[in-house]
Amino acid sequence: MDSTIIAPKPSTDTLLSNILAALISIQEDQTKLRSQVEEYQRATSTEDTVEDKIAAASSATSTHLSQSQQYSDRIILTTYPGQMGIKPIPLHWGVTDPLTRGPVVVSRHPSSIKRRNAIGAYGGSYCVYRALSIAIGALPANHIPDYGLTAPPVSFPPQPSWTGKAIVSMDPWGHMVPQLWGKEIQEEKMDLRPSIAITKAHMTIPEIEGAVQAGRLKVDGNVVLNAQGELKVTKAAIEPVWYLPGVAERFGITEGVLRRALFEDTGGMYPELITRPDLKVFLPPIGGATVYIFGDPSTIPDTTVPLTSRVHDECNGSDVFGSDICTCRPYLIYGIEECVRQAQEGGNGVIVYFRKEGRALGEVTKYLVYNARKRQEGGDTADNYFLRTENVAGVKDARFQALMPDILSWLGIKKIDRFMSMSNMKYEAIADANIEVVERCPIPDELIPADSRVEIDAKIAAGYFTSGQVPTEKGLADVKGRGWDDIQH
């Protein structure tokens, strides 16, 4: 680990008085509070630890949760290696045998807290809702999930890529946690949770029903089940689990720089990023991904079975609500149709859907950029497409695809015959992961919505793949999107 990391010193009276001031501000009964604080001051006039003082301060202001929530009396702000008898379960990232690798333990449940070997919380971004459920008393803090009947209905066996550093942003054993560590869960009552879940489903999409009715897709009873275009799918939901040294290496930075930025720029949310250099795994509170598989998952690693794939980043406005300003839904649906066709022809189709809204800049940034694009002098032109995003966000894209291929590697993919994307960033990341891409398939012109030519031409000029012409600078300035009131009747 980078030696520039400086662990903050706990315990100062300034810290204590700041906390007291904050707690006082939320207390309605000021008189009662004052007497409680005085009592606390009397009680803590001897040499107490900062944890004692904070515990006393918080009990004086009733921030303790009810008994049923079973938190300890002391608020543990952070931990230090070797402190208070903590003994992390060994976690050897990337070793072949899962039992030697060890489970990812991140729960603060009493049976698990001293054995944590990771930073953060289970559940991706949903850990915050879990906390809220506990705060309002809807969920006991000590709840241990019942994993009866939840095992994957389809086997996803280990692949050679599960060993080593091909996977650093998810736990390749994440779907087998209850099976691999059943003894710890059942006998030792440890709170170990899966970070991957696999299931089977049927799905319908209006455009696919249209494709069946137009005769582009046939009903085969196995992939396309009926004339309504119902599809049979196997799917896996995946939450992020980051092996910090591996993530840092992917981006060519030190682990220390990564830890410091994650600490500082999330509001100091995870002090253990700084105080626990011995913990190498972090479960970030961000969105995960879902894999949709058409065909037979067991043949995905077989390079003689053709594979079509699209890796898609979430765009709620287009994917769900049909906005015409970008190509997201049409490209996604085109990708699904081609995946289904490939599966019907004896191959497989894999869609990976990442929750990285608005190029991982979020919808608020995205809409601010839309406003600026529509209001700029000369209209919404392709030459200013990326500049407008950079003006607002400081960066034109925060998806940084370097971690994306982990999911493909987890599936055992070594070759993609048809890659349904024009993105040079996705393509280069996949190539860096030693996955061969045979053919890159751009979105057909007739599927580009009214307002999206601006986006496509700007992207092609910036390096996105095209089988057609690359626009010139002058050409870009001439490609204009719709104004807000520019309605076609």
Ligand SMILES: Nc1nc2c(ncn2[C@@H]2O[C@H](COP(=O)(O)OP(=O)(O)OP(=O)(O)O)[C@@H](O)[C@H]2O)c(=O)[nH]1
């Ligand atoms: N910030 C921002 N995000 C956008 C905009 N248009 C689309 N997105 C987001 O970009 C992601 C999709 O990227 P696209 O630009 O459609 O394409 P791509 O994924 O880079 O490349 P393809 O695979 O060729 O589609 C999604 O996360 C969208 O929400 C935009 O104007 N501004």
Ligand SMILES: [Zn+2]
């Ligand atoms: Zn979009």
